[in-house]
Amino acid sequence: MERTSYSISGVKLLAPRRIGDERGYFAETFRADLFARTCGEHPFVQDNESFSARPGTIRGLHFQSEPYAQGKLVRCTAGALFDVAVDIRQGSPTYGQWVGETLSPVNGKQLWVPPGFAHGFCSLEPDTVICYKVTGYYNAACDKGLAWDDAAISIEWPAAADPETLSAKDRTQPRLADLPAYFVWSK
Numbered sequence: 566m567e568r569t570s571y572s573i574s575g576v577k578l579l580a581p582r583r584i585g586d587e588r589g590y591f592a593e594t595f596r597a598d599l600f601a602r603t604c605g606e607h608p609f610v611q612d613n614e615s616f617s618a619r620p621g622t623i624r625g626l627h628f629q630s631e632p633y634a635q636g637k638l639v640r641c642t643a644g645a646l647f648d649v650a651v652d653i654r655q656g657s658p659t660y661g662q663w664v665g666e667t668l669s670p671v672n673g674k675q676l677w678v679p680p681g682f683a684h685g686f687c688s689l690e691p692d693t694v695i696c697y698k699v700t701g702y703y704n705a706a707c708d709k710g711l712a713w714d715d716a717a718i719s720i721e722w723p724a725a726a727d728p729e730t731l732s733a734k735d736r737t738q739p740r741l742a743d744l745p746a747y748f749v750w751s752k
Contacts, residue, residue: 566596568603573659575679576650577604578666579638583673592673594640595698604677607636609698617644617688617695621727625685625735626651626711630747633704634680637697644693645669646686647723651711653741654681657750661741663720668695681748683711687726709747710738717741 569578579600583590600607615624626649629635639648651663667689668674678684686695713720713731718741 566593566599566603571664573650573652573662573664574657576664576682577677579603579675579677581673581675594673594675595638600638604679607679607700609638609700610702611699613697613699614642615695617646617693618691619727619730620688620690620693621725622688622693622730623685623713623722623726623728623735624687624732625649626683626713626738627685628653628680628683628709628711628747629701629704629707630709631707633701633707634748636680636700637678637684638675639668639678639684639686639695639697640673640675641668642670642694642696644688644690645671646688646693646695648676648686648695649684649720650676650678651683651685651718651720652681653683653711653744654748654750655746657681660750661718663718665720681750685713687723689723689725710735711744712738712740715740
């Protein structure tokens with residue numbers, strides 16, 4: 566498995582090795598021992614899937630606060646998406662900075678979004694499916710968000726990003742400057 570780190574501590578890009586022939590390929594998309602060596606011990610408790618019919622659909626930026634914080638291992642199984650992680654760990658040297666990657670079944674890339682990051686994505690093709698493993702169960706009281714278009718973060722969303730696709734919840738998320746200190750960075 567190819568592993569890439571970013572200047573933002575904790576986020577990783579994983580690209581499973583594909584073994585192929587004229588019929589197609591085989592890939593180990595998750596292996597606990599390799600994941601632990603790259604990203605640390607994070608037991609997954611649930612797999613989630615989201616379908617976006619239209620290109621340009623924006624979902625996020627979402628996270629769960631403590632004690633139900635979640636890490637997410639994200640991949641795309643149909644279509645394509647632009648996936649984003651934003652550092653929201655108060656005191657972090659990269660607070661408010663973001664990482665973005667295009668994920669698709671063709672490139673097989675997966676993004677590890679650890680606790681302490683807001684996560685969102687924009688579908689790039691019709692009928693896009695995102696699948697992700699999470700390290701914590703959903704808890705409505707801890708379900709939080711961040712404005713997808715906050716100028717203080719300046720995410721470079723794809724041209725296809727359509728604000729009309731936002732959910733009612735995502736239209737009213739707070740800006741980074743108004744976000745409580747849900748996570749505190751520690752070395």
